[in-house]
Amino acid sequence: MTARMEKRFADVAAEGRPVLVTYFMGGDPDFDTSLAIMKALPKAGADVIELGMPFSDPMADGPSIQLAGQRSLKGGQTLAKTLELARRFRGEDQHTPIVLMGYYNPIYIYGVDRFLTDALEAGIDGLIVVDLPPEMDDELCIPALKRDINFIRLATPTTDDRRLPKVLENTSGFVYYVSMTGITGSALPDPSLIAGAVQRIKSHTELPVCVGFGVKTAEHARAIGASADGVVVGTAIVNQIASSLTEDGRATDATVPGVEALVKGLSAGVRAARLAAAE
Amino acid sequence: MNEAPKLNSFRAGPDEEGRFGIFGGRFVAETLMPLILDLQDEWNKAKSDPAFKADLDKLGAHYIGRPSPLYFAERLTAELGGAKIYFKREELNHTGSHKINNCIGQILLAKRMGKTRIIAETGAGQHGVASATVAARFGLPCVVYMGATDVERQAPNVFRMKLLGAEVKPVTAGHGTLKDAMNEALRDWVTNVDSTYYLIGTAAGPHPYPEMVRDFQSVIGQEAKEQILAAEGRLPDLVIAAVGGGSNAIGIFHPFLDDEGVKIVGVEAGGKGLEGDEHCASITAGSPGVLHGNRTYLLQDGDGQIKEGHSISAGLDYPGIGPEHAWLNDVGRVEYVPIMDHEALEAFQVLTKLEGIIPALEPSHALAEVIKRAPKMGKDEIILMNLSGRGDKDIFTVGKILGMGQ
Numbered sequence A: 001m002t003a004r005m006e007k008r009f010a011d012v013a014a015e016g017r018p019v020l021v022t023y024f025m026g027g028d029p030d031f032d033t034s035l036a037i038m039k040a041l042p043k044a045g046a047d048v049i050e051l052g053m054p055f056s057d058p059m060a061d062g063p064s065i066q067l068a069g070q071r072s073l074k075g076g077q078t079l080a081k082t083l084e085l086a087r088r089f090r091g092e093d094q095h096t097p098i099v100l101m102g103y104y105n106p107i108y109i110y111g112v113d114r115f116l117t118d119a120l121e122a123g124i125d126g127l128i129v130v131d132l133p134p135e136m137d138d139e140l141c142i143p144a145l146k147r148d149i150n151f152i153r154l155a156t157p158t159t160d161d162r163r164l165p166k167v168l169e170n171t172s173g174f175v176y177y178v179s180m181t182g183i184t185g186s187a188l189p190d191p192s193l194i195a196g197a198v199q200r201i202k203s204h205t206e207l208p209v210c211v212g213f214g215v216k217t218a219e220h221a222r223a224i225g226a227s228a229d230g231v232v233v234g235t236a237i238v239n240q241i242a243s244s245l246t247e248d249g250r251a252t253d254a255t256v257p258g259v260e261a262l263v264k265g266l267s268a269g270v271r272a273a274r275l276a277a278a279e
Numbered sequence B: 001m002n003e004a005p006k007l008n009s010f011r012a013g014p015d016e017e018g019r020f021g022i023f024g025g026r027f028v029a030e031t032l033m034p035l036i037l038d039l040q041d042e043w044n045k046a047k048s049d050p051a052f053k054a055d056l057d058k059l060g061a062h063y064i065g066r067p068s069p070l071y072f073a074e075r076l077t078a079e080l081g082g083a084k085i086y087f088k089r090e091e092l093n094h095t096g097s098h099k100i101n102n103c104i105g106q107i108l109l110a111k112r113m114g115k116t117r118i119i120a121e122t123g124a125g126q127h128g129v130a131s132a133t134v135a136a137r138f139g140l141p142c143v144v145y146m147g148a149t150d151v152e153r154q155a156p157n158v159f160r161m162k163l164l165g166a167e168v169k170p171v172t173a174g175h176g177t178l179k180d181a182m183n184e185a186l187r188d189w190v191t192n193v194d195s196t197y198y199l200i201g202t203a204a205g206p207h208p209y210p211e212m213v214r215d216f217q218s219v220i221g222q223e224a225k226e227q228i229l230a231a232e233g234r235l236p237d238l239v240i241a242a243v244g245g246g247s248n249a250i251g252i253f254h255p256f257l258d259d260e261g262v263k264i265v266g267v268e269a270g271g272k273g274l275e276g277d278e279h280c281a282s283i284t285a286g287s288p289g290v291l292h293g294n295r296t297y298l299l300q301d302g303d304g305q306i307k308e309g310h311s312i313s314a315g316l317d318y319p320g321i322g323p324e325h326a327w328l329n330d331v332g333r334v335e336y337v338p339i340m341d342h343e344a345l346e347a348f349q350v351l352t353k354l355e356g357i358i359p360a361l362e363p364s365h366a367l368a369e370v371i372k373r374a375p376k377m378g379k380d381e382i383i384l385m386n387l388s389g390r391g392d393k394d395i396f397t398v399g400k401i402l403g404m405g406q
């Protein structure tokens, strides 16, 4: 586990509250705006940043993140530019862990070795690659772990006790529990079901468990945060960005402040989670 | 049945992990992984279950109409003045193409797995129609994802699917073609894993689909081999098929892969030419990448973003190709060549007028390659072409391009 990731989870745990992980799409709607968004996230209360790498064919994403990827690619975003976003962010924030999230093909085409070298240099702490299950660990997971970059795996409701050890085997950083069988942007299932699943995973691992897919409001963040070590919010942020844009998809004065306001609310939600858990 | 593959066989793949050389594999979201492993188990059991084979054979004979005829195209042969041309007439199957061979096999598996809902992607609509057909036959609800562009250019098939009781969902993302339909089908599958069987229509996708679809389609090549031996007393010199995802091609190729004297050619959609982006020649003009669960040749840019491609034929309008074809190309066993839209259109008309057979635009690509090669071959040589589907679905598209009937 990178020191930065470990420290952040430990520090937040010491505050007795769950971690707030915020996702946005790199380059949405353009490079400069998304750099401003990235810088604003920790200031508004985000503990970990998930930086989306756009892909033309995002098979596990719902309409909101699909559109964000299209805006980003239309604005000329590339994997090199997404790494550049991280590098520029690191220039002023050395403490907030950055996790890159996306699909394998752009990384494969960039070249796995070159990618890992550049990612380390840009201050990346972890990777979430949706279409690389444990069966494909030789592709990127093992090389990443050797370079001390976390490979964060998704566990899902279909990951039963028989399979869980395999999923956890090479996972590091944290475990990302996908709250439902579905794509990003779907409705959040019953928090009590999620709590049970989190407990099940925790009985197999020491790693923190963060829950994502469907967490959209401060109230969700509070309810999920009562049982999980962290909550991941993505589609809500992406929707907030989308709603602030002009008709032809350009950023406005409301784009960055809108994200700030939303994340402040979510941050209040996770900070109330400890109270909720104690109730 | 098949004879056992020889040592150094081209027919031994894939390995346990679903790889053909560097191609293939299982690049899917974790949600789908347990299901794909279950499918593999079930497929392994079914393969060696005589009851499964008996069901398959019975439905093949009485529902699909197998064996499909092998037809000597006498007038086309005379016109071209070279090699003897034989067609494997998959267009005479129930529903009008080879797609039904695979659908019958997979729906029997879906039943064995206790699945209660079928989803499928379709380009030309032939796979959608075949899926809707077997879903009706087995009493399961069926949802077909189809690119919005294809919904328009293959309207007759949309109508057929609806009559068969399937729900057709148009997909507007991207260019609204096969790739986009496949993305949307995968999203549905991830959401409905418990109830739903994803009936993939070509020899692509995550392991075990490429192998499984190939095995269901290999009946084409097995029959053709027996039929040509009966007709000519020897194997063909050249086997040709059009390649979209690659199912009709691998189906006719596979039984011939270890027959040294048989040259094998796959025909990709050259669209409007390979210089720009308006083609679907993944092998001729693409590079290896990872999409839709497997590593294979793809049309992509330098950043690994997948291009849309173009073909006059909706069934070939896909920026990838099945992983076994990618491997067969790299090891040099099969040659892949492009045919342009206009060449396919010409071939379509030639066959219609000379043999009274209206071919689909997909096999019209294979036919255009036959028309190029046959005259250069000796009169004692033999070409076997997979006539994978009939052209009823394409008559409006072609009529419009040719300015007929307005």
Ligand SMILES: Cc1ncc(COP(=O)(O)O)c(C=O)c1O
Residues within 6 Å of the ligand: B097, B098, B123, B124, B125, B126, B127, B201, B202, B203, B242, B243, B244, B245, B246, B247, B248, B249, B314, B315, B316, B360, B362, B363, B388, B389, B390
């Ligand atoms: C008649 C026909 N031939 C060929 C194809 C291409 O698919 P494949 O390459 O899987 O055979 C299609 C696809 O729709 C088709 O309808």
